Amino acid sequence: MEKSFVHPYMPNSVPEIRQQLLDELGVKDVKEIYGSIIPEELLYKERLDLPEPIRSEYELKRHMTGLLNKNISTEEYTSFLGAGCYKHQVPAVCDEINMRGEFLTAYCGDTYSDHGKMQAIFEYASMMGELLDADVVSYTTYDAGQSVCSAFRMAVRLQDSSGKNGEKEKNVILVPDTMNPEIYSQTVSYCRNVSEIVKAGHDEESGLMDLKELEGRLKEGNVAAVFYENPSYLGFFETQAEEIARLAHRYGAVCIAQPQVSALGIMESPMNLGADIVCGDIQPLGMHMQYGGGQAGFIASHQKLEYMEQFPTYMYGIAKTDKEDTYGWGRAMNYRCSHGSREKANEYFGTETGLWGITAGVYLASMGPQGMYELGEAIIQNLKYLTVRLNEIEGVRANPFGGSNFQEVLVDFSETGKSVADINKKLLEYGIFGGKDVSREFPWLGVCGLYCVSELTTQAQMDALIDAIRQIAAGKSDVSDKDSQVSKEVQAWDM
Known part of the structure; x- marks a missing residue:
């Protein structure tokens, strides 16, 4: 230039x-x-x-619109993709509050000037506390991945063991080998200078964590924490949650759990099953599916000072003022954060996801306990219907582990003689995004896709998927030339 x-x-x-x-x-x-x-x-x-x-x-607007129009959205095609980003109903009030000038910023605000924003974050944390049965809920993290990484680092700091006085250093984090591979990759990168992430095996029949192997690793004496997902990345409920926590505590380890927040209206919170730290994603709580944005995470615990001191993010509380019968909002224990202690803090964090915390608070307020219960029930019912119908197709086996699932289910296509990628490519001709191909992430599963539903998935959409897969498995196609041409305009990718 x-x-x-x-x-x-x-x-x-x-x-x-x-x-x-x-x-x-x-x-x-x-x-x-x-x-x-x-x-x-x-x-x-x-x-x-x-x-x-x-x-x-x-001209610039027209150029950008032309580029964006190359995309095919989940409003145009039916989507059965999930694996960490989910399409849920977003109440209109969530978007309305999210776009208000008082909140629409990546900056967290200041305790002297932004009491409205502080209160909104406080209310969000309070409602998350009710949903999780937790006493302490932090300011939002970047996403679920960072919340898990920070929870792991918290656990290592909590052990307060450096190998002195003959003690074995506790810095190993045990995770299930069915863990979300993207989050696993994040933890390995984010925690490599403080801990070692070790995968624990699963029971071949149920997919659940192998408790015998878990206890054997705990006996080695170097485990800082045990982590599990509930439901798992592959969709099934980890029904051994209480026993996992009990084993962790027996050998002096912290128990960390990542629940799916959409399931907490019908599922017992991990906090009531012995978990010490709970973390995860709030994207399902009022956030549209987006490519890159619209994600935020949370960290929660019981009200124990030793845990609270290890939180890396802001915590907001009610603060007294110099006027009688009035109160404001302030940051609690700010010395923990990089904002308060700079390079001496536990770890660095940013504030750009606070807007999503406020949005999630609006969602929880609009849904209420009954709404969250009905949400979970609707998802369970839809997934049950899809699972039963998929198992009617010759050569297709849904839910090979046979346990109870939430929102997502494994579908084994091994006996069809077709790969998941081939099936997904053909499904595009029917206006359908098929489930995520997990056969490369977990080769031991064979030819499996991970199919997702939500409360928005209709019976007609599921029936259309069943008909399409049945025809694809049989090597037939009843797609019109027009529909086939539309599918060719979709950008190809590995699902």
Whole structure:
């Protein structure tokens, strides 16, 4: 890009403004700023091959709309994809409050000026506490993955064992080998300097954690925490939750659980089954499916000071004021956070997901306990119907582990002679996004897809899926030429 070129999107490309900035910094050229930081051999010296800028706002909007129109949304196609991002009904009030100017920012706000925002976060945390039967719920994390990572690091700090005085250092985190592979990858990366993430095996018949193997590993004396998902990434309920917590505590380990929040209206909270720390995702609570955004996580525990001191994020509480009978909102134990202690804090955290916490609070307030119960019941009923119908198809076996599931179910296509990728590609011709292909994540499962439903999934949509899979399995197709042409416009990807 020539020095004289003024880019319409970049105010600092105006020569006069650029020179003012350089003068203020006391340098003659931009290269002087980076010279002491980036080695000369790494600097790109050629002209960037960028397209010409679109100068008209209308033309730019039309260009971007054209790009976005290449996508096919779950409003156009029926989706049976889940695996961490779910399509639920979002009450209109969630979007309305989410877009209000008082809340619409990535900044957390200040205790002296943003009491409305502070109260909204406090109310969210209070309702999450009721849902989880937890005493303490933190400010939101980036997503479920970060909440799990932070919970793992909390557990290691709680052990307060450095191998001194002959003690064996407790820094191993035991996780199920059926754990969400993306979150597992996050934990390995995020926790590598403080802990070792070790997979524990599962029972081949039920898919549940193998308790004998779990206890054997706990006896080694170096386990800081035991982690489980409920329901699991593969959809089945971990019915041994109480026993897992009991074993963890017997050998001095912390018990960490990740529940699916949509199930908590019908499922006992892990906090009542012995879990010490509960963490997870709040995307199902009023957040639309999005590509990259619309995710936030939570961390919760009982009201024990030693646990509260290890939380990495803000916690908001009611604060007294200098006026009688009035109160405000303040940050509790702020010394724990990177905001309060900078580099000496437990770990770094950001505040950009606070808006989603407020949105989740609005969702919980609009649903209430009865609404959350009805949500769970609707999902269970839809999944049961889909499972029964899938098992009617020759060569298809749904729920191979045979236990109780929530929202998602494994579907084994091994006997059809077709791969999950091939089946999903054909389903696009029917206007259907098939379940996630988990055969590469878990080769021992064979040819399996993970199918998801929600309260929005209709019987007609499930029947259409059954008919489509039956025809695909039999090598037939009744798709019209028009529908087939539409499917060819869908971007292909590995599901």
